[in-house]
Amino acid sequence: xxxxxxxxxxxxxxxxxxxxxxxxxxxxxxxxxxxxxxxxxxxxxxxxxxxxxxxxxxxxxxxxxxxxxxxxxxxxxxxxxxxxxxxxxxxxxxxxxxxxxxxxxxxxxxxxxxxxxxxxxxxxxxxxxxxxxxxxxxxxxxxxxxxxxxxxxxxxxxxxxxxxxxxxxxxxxxxxxxxxxxxxxxxxxxxxxxxxxxxxxxxxxxxxxxxxxxxxxxxxxxxxxxxxxxxxxxxxxxxxxxxxxxxxxxxxxxxxxxxxxxxxxxxxxxxxxxxxxxxxxxxxxxxxxxxxxxxxxxxxxxxxxxxxxxxxxxxxxxxxxxxxxxxxxxxxxxxxxxxxxxxxxxxxxxxxxxxxxxxxxxxxxxxxxxxxxxxxxxxxxxxxxxxxxxxxxxxxxxxxx
Amino acid sequence: xxxxxxxxxxxxxxxxxxxxxxxxxxxxxxxxxxxxxxxxxxxxxxxxxxxxxxxxxxxxxxxxxxxxxxxxxxxxxxxxxxxxxxxxxxxxxxxxxxxxxxxxxxxxxxxxxxxxxxxxxxxxxxxxxxxxxxxxxxxxxxxxxxxxxxxxxxxxxxxxxxxxxxxxxxxxxxxxxxxxxxxxxxxxxxxxxxxxxxxxxxxxxxxxxxxxxxxxxxxxxxxxxxxxxxxxxxxxxxxxxxxxxxxxxxxxxxxxxxxxxxxxxxxxxxxxxxxxxxxxxxxxxxxxxxxxxxxxxxxxxxxxxxxxxxxxxxxxxxxxxxxxxxxxxxxxxxxxxxxxxxxxxxxxxxxxxxxxxxxxxxxxxxxxxxxxxxxxxxxxxxxxxxxxxxxxxxxxxxxxx
Numbered sequence: 001x002x003x004x005x006x007x008x009x010x011x012x013x014x015x016x017x018x019x020x021x022x023x024x025x026x027x028x029x030x031x032x033x034x035x036x037x038x039x040x041x042x043x044x045x046x047x048x049x050x051x052x053x054x055x056x057x058x059x060x061x062x063x064x065x066x067x068x069x070x071x072x073x074x075x076x077x078x079x080x081x082x083x084x085x086x087x088x089x090x091x092x093x094x095x096x097x098x099x100x101x102x103x104x105x106x107x108x109x110x111x112x113x114x115x116x117x118x119x120x121x122x123x124x125x126x127x128x129x130x131x132x133x134x135x136x137x138x139x140x141x142x143x144x145x146x147x148x149x150x151x152x153x154x155x156x157x158x159x160x161x162x163x164x165x166x167x168x169x170x171x172x173x174x175x176x177x178x179x180x181x182x183x184x185x186x187x188x189x190x191x192x193x194x195x196x197x198x199x200x201x202x203x204x205x206x207x208x209x210x211x212x213x214x215x216x217x218x219x220x221x222x223x224x225x226x227x228x229x230x231x232x233x234x235x236x237x238x239x240x241x242x243x244x245x246x247x248x249x250x251x252x253x254x255x256x257x258x259x260x261x262x263x264x265x266x267x268x269x270x271x272x273x274x275x276x277x278x279x280x281x282x283x284x285x286x287x288x289x290x291x292x293x294x295x296x297x298x299x300x301x302x303x304x305x306x307x308x309x310x311x312x313x314x315x316x317x318x319x320x321x322x323x324x325x326x327x328x329x330x331x332x333x334x335x336x337x338x339x340x341x342x343x344x345x346x347x348x349x350x351x352x353x354x355x356x357x358x359x360x361x362x363x364x365x366x367x368x369x370x371x372x373x374x375x376x377x378x379x380x381x382x383x384x385x386x387x388x389x390x391x392x393x394x395x396x397x398x399x400x401x
Numbered sequence: 402x403x404x405x406x407x408x409x410x411x412x413x414x415x416x417x418x419x420x421x422x423x424x425x426x427x428x429x430x431x432x433x434x435x436x437x438x439x440x441x442x443x444x445x446x447x448x449x450x451x452x453x454x455x456x457x458x459x460x461x462x463x464x465x466x467x468x469x470x471x472x473x474x475x476x477x478x479x480x481x482x483x484x485x486x487x488x489x490x491x492x493x494x495x496x497x498x499x500x501x502x503x504x505x506x507x508x509x510x511x512x513x514x515x516x517x518x519x520x521x522x523x524x525x526x527x528x529x530x531x532x533x534x535x536x537x538x539x540x541x542x543x544x545x546x547x548x549x550x551x552x553x554x555x556x557x558x559x560x561x562x563x564x565x566x567x568x569x570x571x572x573x574x575x576x577x578x579x580x581x582x583x584x585x586x587x588x589x590x591x592x593x594x595x596x597x598x599x600x601x602x603x604x605x606x607x608x609x610x611x612x613x614x615x616x617x618x619x620x621x622x623x624x625x626x627x628x629x630x631x632x633x634x635x636x637x638x639x640x641x642x643x644x645x646x647x648x649x650x651x652x653x654x655x656x657x658x659x660x661x662x663x664x665x666x667x668x669x670x671x672x673x674x675x676x677x678x679x680x681x682x683x684x685x686x687x688x689x690x691x692x693x694x695x696x697x698x699x700x701x702x703x704x705x706x707x708x709x710x711x712x713x714x715x716x717x718x719x720x721x722x723x724x725x726x727x728x729x730x731x732x733x734x735x736x737x738x739x740x741x742x743x744x745x746x747x748x749x750x751x752x753x754x755x756x757x758x759x760x761x762x763x764x765x766x767x768x769x770x771x772x773x774x775x776x777x778x779x780x781x782x783x784x785x786x787x788x789x790x791x792x793x794x795x796x797x798x799x800x801x802x
Contacts, residue, residue: 066800068801369777373776378779
């Protein structure tokens with residue numbers, strides 16, 4: 001039986017509240033044999049209290065050995081099988097800038113580049129233009145028309161923009177036109193099926209026209225496209241779990257992921273305290289709160305071990321404010337590990353804690369990779385975390401008589 | 402999504418090398434309450450070093466409580482779902498005598514029996530003939546021709562032989578002709594579908610003819626057949642994992658299992674040191690090395706606890722030679738447990754260790770059933786081990802954006 005159908009069948013109304021605090025890329029590795037991870041190094045008295053009060057374990061984002069991107073990482077935590085639901089890069093980018101992508105859209109990540117007189121790429125990021133320069137170039141791209149489809153061009157920042165093509169019968173089976181190299185021209189788009197071919201034809205017209213209209217903006221005088229993606233068919237979080245849900249995230253990508261499953265997207269500003277203040281303000285309006293904290297991932301990606309330690313400690317400091325709201329279920333986890341040593345996402349399981357009035361506590365009294373190995377949640381698939389959240393929130397009835 | 406498709410999509414080229422050392426039937430049981438297992442009793446300083454350097458856990462070969470044969474046990478370790486891919490007894494028998502079975506073959510386990518004048522079985526094993534007598538009888542069976550198919554008869558030992566029928570449109574949905582009783586005649590073969598019926602027709606002709614040609618060999622004057630099996634459709638290991646692979650095994654069955662998934666089968670002679678020497682010789686020629694060690698299983702099957710301890714210690718001694726080659730990923734596991742106390746394969750999870758530069762070490766410093774329970778790999782499905790091997794070898798890219 002499909003898990004979502006099971007939840008739809010078993011779920012029960014409740015006034016309980018669930019907080020899911022996602023420390024992006026939380027898990028780590030020691031720098032040296034015998035050393036400690038970032039989380040083990042950080043002083044985290046409040047996480048440790050929560051680990052003592054609750055139950056701990058390690059979340060496997062997708063499968064053992066599989067390193068997820070942000071999309072699959074979050075879908076798992078939201079209770080969607082990340083191998084069943086796939087979200088393309090273009091859709092993620094569009095969601096991240098608050099563009100309301102729809103069922104007839106193909107969304108594409110665009111990069112401004114610099115082309116030489118011979119049409120070859122000399123700078124794949126067009127010298128990282130200012131956001132103003134980006135907007136000026138986007139305005140020029142907006143003058144382009146291709147018959148039979150609607151085109152939307154939206155600025156992201158620096159060299160990045162989003163192109164959305166809206167029309168009937170479009171597909172996303174199209175190669176990236178970004179050759180990922182300089183000294184060569186952008187690639188021509190080719191469709192791998194009929195729907196993809198239709199998209200590719202539009203794209204090739206758009207790109208040719210882009211080169212013409214961007215000429216006055218040199219060095220921002222070319223565009224490459226990648227991550228062609230149609231809108232995924234995905235059940236809404238509230239329809240499945242019966243939870244009125246709010247996403248309290250700073251970064252567009254995570255707002256976009258939450259919007260994709262139908263959460264309300266709040267605007268907490270850019271600070272962690274702003275996020276916590278927003279949580280307090282809307283506490284009575286929602287059942288489920290997704291708080292996203294980016295800096296544990298970005299410092300890991302930078303390979304900056306001490307900075308990641310510091311970002312973990314900074315997050316720990318706000319935990320008392322969250323727990324003071326007395327959520328029925330308080331969860332801390334990550335969408336994947338990002339060990340500073342690897343400067344990248346990784347497959348390593350993610351330390352997780354869950355506090356509720358009815359969780360069965362284990363003997364773990366600190367929040368760390370090593371301690372969580374002895375935790376009562378064991379190692380579990382991320383996509384099952386929402387079942388535990390629902391159960392602990394008193395929102396799942398008995399299965400079978 | 403199918404795991405093999407996922408691997409095909411995510412895998413990345415690398416020069417990294419993976420060693421999978423399979424100690425057949427590794428896991429055990431204490432002889433008495435409060436006692437130690439074979440592995441816990443054995444002095445294994447080198448396994449313990451590897452456990453300290455790496456990550457440990459317990460492999461569940463198929464599912465909790467399911468005892469695998471050698472086929473499913475190894476398929477799991479090679480990254481194939483042992484519940485999806487099934488290898489019939491006849492195919493295993495053929496692989497075990499190094500017969501190169503192919504796609505048009507039905508392989509069948511044969512037993513010589515003794516028939517009375519009334520055609521009823523008086524001895525199901527024909528008095529356990531010598532291997533010489535077996536070969537003489539096999540020579541007689543080789544004179545049998547059945548139109549439309551090729552027949553291959555191969556000796557195994559004592560009363561056992563293998564029959565392979567090669568032809569178009571043959572199936573394996575055929576009942577065993579061995580009635581598993583004396584005082585009754587062999588059963589007639591019947592097909593349960595059209596392809597099975599075609600095989601059954603060949604078999605019934607073969608058996609009738611066998612009775613005629615074997616008459617001079619009495620008491621080896623009859624044959625029963627069982628374990629009808631066609632060649633399984635199975636993706637090749639290299640095609641899935643992108644690993645050029647070598648099997649360094651002594652016993653035919655394990656060479657056969659490795660050949661089934663397309664590994665190169667090397668000839669290391671019959672000693673463990675010969676296997677290690679072979680590994681050194683071909684180190685630069687392959688990405689993946691499957692080393693199979695039989696004696697932890699055979700001593701367990703014999704119910705010889707001290708001998709199994711000794712065989713574990715003997716294997717431990719060669720570990721430094723293997724690790725000196727500096728494999729990027731070094732794995733020690735078993736295809737199943739074979740507790741001496743049970744004198745048989747069992748379902749108990751199998752101690753497993755993995756050493757790589759990017760594994761997340763746990764607190765386990767010895768290699769044993771009990772210690773591995775605290776390991777960072779947790780208890781995992783054997784079929785996921787290859788995902789971990791690939792990730793730790795830097796051979797799997799990120800899933801999703």
